[in-house]
Amino acid sequence: MARESYSAVLITQGEHRFYQLAMPSDILGSCTFVTTRDSDPEAGFQRLLDKKRAIEIAKYIDSGHGTIPTSVILSAQDACKLEYDTRNKTVSFELLPSSFLILDGQHRVYGFKIAETKIRVPVIIYDGLSRRDESRLFIDINSKQRGVPSELLLDIKKQAEYENSEEQLFREVFDLMSGDPSSPLFARLSPAKRANNKISRVTFNAALKSIYPALAARTPVEIQDILSEYIASIRDQIIRNGGDDEVIMNAVTFRAIMAFFVQAARRVKDRFGPDYNVDNFNIVLSPLFDSIQLAKLSGPSQAKIIDYLEKHFKGEFQL
Template sequence: MARESYAAVLLTQGEHRFYQLAMPSDVLGECTFVTTRDTDPEAGFQRLLDKKRATEIANYIDSGHGTIPTSVILSAQEVCHLEYDSRNKTISFEILPSSFLILDGQHRVYGFKISDTKIRVPVIIYDGLNRRDESRLFIDINSKQRGVPSELLLDIKNQAEYENSEEQLFREVFDLMSTDPTSPLFGRLSPSKRAKSKISRVTFNAALKSIYPALSSRTPVEIQEILSDYIASVRDQIIRNGGDEEVIMNSVTFRALTSFFIQAARRVKDRFGPDYSVDNFNEVLMPLFDSIQLAKLSGTSQAKIIDYLDKHFKGEFQL
């Protein structure tokens, strides 16, 4: 039976003590499991694992540029016979599949395990926890940690040079609409966080993604101008029919109305050619908004809103 020893720092917080060390990724993969309810550690991994996420971690490490400094958090089990040498500042333990229960970091551990690259991983090992302690610590770790908002990650992707061409286009259109005083969304967009009565970058990107094929041949400035005229027309029609334009700021409604842009733009092009002005959008949208119930735009289902608009839009056609 193999036994390993590593330099470690003993720390105490509250009633718990733990060790901080660096462990080789291949050793980490050999001696950890993810649930005390499974006798097969590998099966436990498979049941709780998002394989795509773990594979992305492995590919990131194998790229040669990957670095994941966040500590994997483990709970030592009795079978590993963990020992701390205070004189040499080292811990030693038996390498068994059930030596350590993973409290946080299962995707990282499995990503390291399937990676071709072996690295040293920051690890925190708790010792002397019972099942209640492990369960409570697991809950505390996973309920009190807060991930970085998706809006902020999107906002800084450009700085990190991580954007793809689609994300770059959406960012440029978003920024143009956010800074152009003539845009109907001026002052109504929130780039790096969610904000009440504003459209976040995440919602905006999701909305434009549904119509991206129709936009790809246009410049960001052209897209901003066309979409601004369309949204302005929708806003005007809502107000003309006694509605509250704030409905557009609902994320579900905004995504649905943006997706419906394709139908409206196609009708404009059929009647007026590629002249996507507010007036031309008004011409094709006025009969639609005269025939619908504005309350139907406030639903919780994007698909239902789109189906409702499509049904009435097609139904109003006359020779």
């Protein structure tokens, strides 16, 4: 039976002891499993795994630029006969498919396993844990970790040069609206985090994605101008009918209103040509807002708001 040995550092935190080391990715993939309730490590992986995510990790590693410094956290099982040599500062263990239970990092481990490139992976190994300890530690690790907010990731994609063309367009329109005092969204956008009564970059991008085909031929400045006129018209119609335009800052409402933009813009173009100014939007939207209940704009469902607007928009047509 094969036995592996690696240099390691023994660390004590509270009542727990663990070892910190670097393990080759192919070795890591061959001696770990993900659930104590399954005797087949490979099948266990398949049931608990988001394969798409693991494949993305493998591609990232194989790209030659990938680096994942976060430690995979393992619990040594009795079968591996883990030993620590205090003199040489090494850990050794039997190389078995059931040597270590993965407490955190199953997608990374499987991604490393299917990647063609072999790398050394930072690993933390706990020893002597009971099943209760493993369960509690699993809960602690997965409940106390917090991912980076999506808003922040979008905000820094430009610096990382990770933006696709669509994201670049949305960012430029967002930034134009955010910095233009004449924009109806001036001081009402939040680029890097969620904020009360403000539209986040994630919500903004999702809203524009729904109408992207209608925008693709326009420049960011043109899109900013047209959408500003449209949103200003929506705001004016809400206020004219005694409502509070703060409803636009509700994420569900904002996405629904933006998804409805194509319907309103098509009506403007039919009547006035491609002259998308606030006055023309007001002319086509006034009959709609005279016939709807403003309270319906703050519903919980984007689809229901859109259906409600479309139903009344079609119903108000007259020869």
